[in-house]
Amino acid sequence: MDLIVIAKPIVFKEENDLVNQLFEAGLQVFHLRKENTDEAAYRKIIEGISSEYHPRIALHHFHSLASDYDIQRIHHTERFRKNSIEKDYPKNKICSTSIHQLSDIDHILQYHYSFFSPVFNSFSKPDYQGVIQPDFRLEKQHVKTKIIALGGIGLNEIDQVKQMNFDGVALLGSIWNDLSQALITFKKAQEKCLAYAQNLTIHT
Secondary structure, three states: OEEEEEOOOOOOOOHHHHHHHHHHOOOOEEEEOOOOOOHHHHHHHHHOOOHHHHHHEEEOOOHHHHHHOOOOEEEEOHHHHHOOOHHHOOOOOEEEEEEOOHHHHHHOOOOOEEEEOOOOOOOOOOOOOOOOOOOOOOOOOOOOOEEEEEOOOOHHHHHHHHHOOOOEEEEOHHHHOOHHHHHHHHHHHHHHHHHHHHHHHHOO
């Protein structure tokens, strides 16, 4: 089960140190998304992250920076995706996107994975209400694009997401709302995801 961490929306002093610690603890993918931040700030954040981890960063903005820092992942917003053409998709990158309606799954086949949100009530956006029923189960049929659950996911929700048949979880508010517990929360989430993956392997 994939485990992704999305950046806190605002820049904060301890960010680079914490992101490096998350990578050291085993974080595979970090989505750098700062909607109200300029390119210079993006560069500063990237340069504060150890270069060995740059291939694990997914850029939401300023995609041209990828070639400057050996970044292998590009994220397209829903708006970008709906207004893009084939040439806008880099062939040599791992590309992701976002959807907010499950009916859009058939329109994202060119992506390696996609976030689906909000699954539960958001921790970081009080008015962002979950849209998934407790008994929901994702049916992808022949779609190979991984669907990653996002929105209101903390340690208590990971087991429920597993039962819903998502391919992974993305953490945001549950990581950054209490910086003193960020690393501890990540490690506990990682344990849950690894336990699920190992159990799945045993039974398949």
